[in-house]
Amino acid sequence: MTMIDTTSYTLISEAIKTEAKRILTDGTVTAVVGYAAARRKGSVQPIVITTPEDADKLLFSKGAVNNLAVYLTKAKKEIPKTGRIGIVVKGCDLKALVGLMGESQLKRENLYLIGIPCSGVLGSIIQPDTELTEDTIAPKCLECDVHMPTGCDFIPQGAPITPELEKKYAAEIARLEALTPAERWSYWKEQFSKCIKCYACRQVCPFCFCEQCLCDRNKPQMVESTPRPAGNFAWHVIRAMHLAGRCAGCAECERVCPMDIPLNLLNRKMAKELKELYDHEAGLEINEKGPLSMFNEKDDQSFIK
Amino acid sequence: MQKFITEQNFNTLIDRLIGAGKRVVAPKLNAGTVLYEPLSGSGEMVLDQLPRRSGKEAFFPLCEDIVSYEKEGQKVKLTDIDPALFPETLLVAVRPCDTAAIPVLDAVFSWDYKDQFFLERRNKTTIIGLACTSSDDACFCTAVGISPDDRRGSDLFMTQLEGGGYLCETHSEKGEALLTAHAELFTEPNSQKAKPLAKPEVEKVDLQKVKAWLDNNFEDPAWDSIATRCVGCGACAFVCPACHCFDIVDEGTEKSGKRRKNWDACGFWKFTHHASGHNPRDGQPKRYRNRIMHKFKYYDDKFGQTLCTGCGRCIRLCPVGIDIAEIVGDISRKN
């Protein structure tokens, strides 16, 4: 079992504290969204600080799993959106921020980005004091191509240590693709039947920034809101469709699902298809138009008779 | 009444009950997740893990139909669901933190309005509790006055013994009836020692002090720092053994449809959203405050109990690491 070295996180934490203190003191930002320690050993929770004194609470660790970008979207009204806001971002989180900028939700000049040279964080529902290994690491980290974020305002010293590990999503997608439609149907039916419609997947998603989700509407009711198999199925299909071409791959939906539904598989599958169809990939460049808000006259239409 | 049952006989008992057409609900693996679900055989039981959701579903379903309608011409035909037809159920291997929540639910569903749906299902359910022998750092039953071998809510309570098998103890007529009906599977208790109980590493919280602070601090800046991070999902409420809010929704088409009772959660923005568009709880801090207030003050005001049994599910599953044990602990230390 490969252990992943996260000793650099201690120095990174120190650097975050110092930088947060500085930007809050000199008025560069009005608030910093970051991570702070929680009660359970090794556990971490998001925090919003507005005073230099609170900067000492900030840290980065293997438990810093959240994508904090969600706090800057319109769906999160609790954080004042006035002035410039500092935010601690891993590479995956940064991709989401970039996506939000492309969708006119955020402006770069209103953000102060503290990028993390990240070797990886823990997976879903894992005791927070567990060591980071190839078994406990979040599956998204195995596919990460932005361990070292770029274009940030501040990046602490430190080089991410990223051993070559087996990628899980690609293999799982390939496995499912090889099944018959009926087998895939029963796989997803079983998974979706667990869904309790707590909407944690939606609430943590940086791209679910709609103030009124289409699935919350009842006139007309586009999706059955009851957590029955039929409504669950429709919800997850529509969620995946709405995120197609937008999802930045932070896998928060999958991490937070209390019923362990492998939601990111759907998102990764869509990403794979959009890469194949339109050469689209979520990255660190701001694109005003996503793959589904533009077209090329020569787009593939082999499926249309 | 106290009796002993071997693991094998326990399995036989389960299989017999299933064979007799009873619905036996126990922790079971479903697509990788342990949940209380109906068994098709005793082999499916998973006894070493706390299920992801509590067993309250057995009498307070995630969603249930109340009435259905069908339009025919200009007439509407309504069909009520008759609670008398609900199935007899055994809820097996329920952890004390889940069973302890059952009297709490009983109280609220049989208060001024008697909820026929809940009560009928509840009456038809026999609950077999199981003592906890392990815990993790999210468990905090002892902090809120519940023990890993708490008998509250159980008709029959089982304790694992060192040498295998369970010590069974009846706590109601239902429990005794079950034991009597299958007496041949049980023997008299022996001198075997019980497995050591779980010991959650938490301090006991002075719930009176918590309530006292809540009584006076509806408006307090602390709520912001506690719950600004809340993203407004319903995970905490839906995995909680004691949360019992529901929503009535009508779903269907012009032709036919159903009125359903679905779980609801006070974390949702829609929970208090008025038809006018106004929302008195206009932010997550206010919504989360309601969760704490309801659990440690409002419910106490009404029923003299706390609406939290310390199962720790919401702590483990909160997407943003909100820790109710920490929050309540902090409050209890305030003046």
Added chain:
Amino acid sequence: MHPEKQKHDFEPKIIAFVCTWCTYAGADLAGTSRMQYPSNVRVLKFPCTGRIDPVFILKAFQQGADGVLVSGCHPGDCHYIAGNFHARRRFATFRKLLEFVGVDLQRLQFSWVSAAEGGKWVEMVTDLTERVRGMGPMVEFKELAMEEQWSGAINTEELKEAYEAI
């Protein structure tokens, strides 16, 4: 002239989402030309394929459709300049998603049928109807619609009967 009509055990429900300018007009042309095709199809008219939301396709299956046809103007013919180009990407993506969750794509047909292609409309509808007939009913969504969470399920025989009698 017309072959003896065959009786089938299973008559699939086919829903067609079409744009008003090309395919709807093409279907009109099939009518004015008195072409014959299976009566299984129900047509929903949209201004443009660009208006067709993937949710509608899902909804159609949920409401009991055994096959869905989506048809609009040929590329370059769009009355609204580019609606069908947007639709093309949207559906190319959506069908991949449906395939991944286990919907057999044989039940979902996309086509370009112009106002002049009455014959093509007939061909599309006939092909899909016959293909879906061969596949049998789309049981997946129908079963899903009947399923309940175990806790809310009414699974005593008496209640089931009473319930289904309505």
Added chain:
Amino acid sequence: MSRIGVFVCHCGENISRTVDVERVARAAEKISGVAYACDYKYMCSDPGQNLLKKAVSEHNLDGIVVAACSPRMHEKTFRKAADAAGLNPYLVEMANIREHCSWVHEDKEEATAKATEIVTMLVERVKMNRKLQPITVPVTKRALIIGGGIAGIQAALDIADCGHQVVLVERDPSIGGHMAQLSETFPTLDCSQCIMTPKMVDAANHPNITLHTYSEVENVEGYIGNFQVTIRKKARSVDMDKCTGCGVCMAKCPQKKIPNAFDKNLGMRSAIYVPFPQAVPNTPVIDRENCTWFKSGKCGVCQKVCGPGAVDFTQEDQLIVESIGAIVVATGFELYSINEKPKGSAIKGYGEFGHGKIPDVIDGMTFERLASASGPTGGKIVRPSDGKEPKQIVFVQCVGSRAREKGISYCSKICCMYTAKHTMLYHHKVHDGQAYVFFMDARTPGKGYDEFWRRSIEEEQAVYIRGAVSRLYEKGDKIVVMGSDISLGIQVEIEADMVVLATAVQPRTGAELLAQKLGISYDGYNFYSEAHAKLRPVECATAGVYLAGACQGPKDIPDTVSQASAAAAKVMTLFSKDKLEREPIVAKVREAGCVACFYCKKVCPYGAVEEKEIRDRQGNLIKVVAYVNPGVCGGCGTCQATCPSKSVELDGYTDEQIIAQIEAL
């Protein structure tokens, strides 16, 4: 509860033959919310409509489903009837049980069942219909005509005569277009210049017409009734106000050896020039590419000799913005070139005709210039190579046209007639000459056309050979034309002095660029597309833009003039009211739900979506939302399908209506 009326039409026997209409009506009665249902022989007849009107008031209907033919046929009829009965017309829907049911199915049981279901779907839909009011848009009563050929001039004169302002934009230094280049016109053989130039002068002198020659449309914004058009007035280098048109500058210009495109490069012109003597305006323009002053900074003769001091080397392109209510596009055509495959063209060249490298193989327009009395040869028909009079001349039809293998499948429509005319002109001028015509078939529909064509054979001695030309090659100073005569079934070889190719009519190069500016659609050849081939032949799908002349497809002069007048009539209809009423099938934004991701804006084909700020009374910004300009919105609904929160909704096709229809299945 709704009170829907369902009216099932027999359509004589068209529907009732295969659909049991009475049963459909009885079934409709049973649908919840249906207050009245009946069947009737002809719903669209006056008594049928009266039945509907009566039912609206008697049964207090709040929605109507007419189960009859296609809505494309009679939706307007029944909506009008409902309107007359005081019911909002948008509460009427048609269930198509004729084209989509009775005509395509034979089994009465099946067809009746299907018709009933179609009616049910539409009943559920109509329950969700909302009352809609027509959208009114103010109209700027000023038309823009793009292109100053006969089409543009005709449209401009018609509109201007009606009392409205017209802005006429022409790319070349003079208006006149192709018609000014022609010698005589079929079928009357009257002189083209004689009938064209007065119109050009009329247009120039008309008080209501503003002429922008040597100008191009740079940008078009806005929508029907309210366009903002930016026009680039290219630097003429001559002050139009000062110039008297005396022509001294041209006479003195030392650069005189520039091939004149107007004369198909047969004649020469100076660097400061008017393309032809009758040009309107008669103001020269400096061809900066060939002018010595602009090339080397020396010369300046024209400036020195210009009495009024009109020559201005410092002139720059000027951008002017005009407010416009309607646009007529009349950009005309150009002829296909047989040269090596034209750049960017899908059309292959004609190697078998010499790829344009044989000097005495010319196209029809070159022949026109040779035959024109005001042309480079003064009307003498001579060979471009040596100036000799051709005694044997071969005309080849359908060069490019109707040649799918070359990339064009359409008929260019005018060639048969102009070739007949050419043979006559030739015969008139070269009495001892012989004209041969290779043709596939002669297409001569039109008043006096066939008579004209016959005259060319019967009286003017043209020899028509039915068959194709396989090869041309030079032999001495002759051109050998090899072809087949399929009537006689023999190979023919003619040693010709000159060959005239009737090359295909094509849209102007770059026609698609203008179309993109205007937001109008065009076909695979770049001809502009009309909204409906038969019923809306002069309108574009884009409201407020009309088509005239060969830019829409090959046309002769009478057709072009007719279409131009038709387009003018459409413009005048639009201008006859101060406000325009539009079908209210447009998208609207539900501001409460809009999160300003502007996906709608990104996909809108019309650019109808704008960003709108919502402010409180103190002026503080509350939120930014999308706003759909109802005047610009085309009503496709792509925005709604794209909007993640469904906060933009297309009236007439709302989610509620569609879902209700699906749920009725």
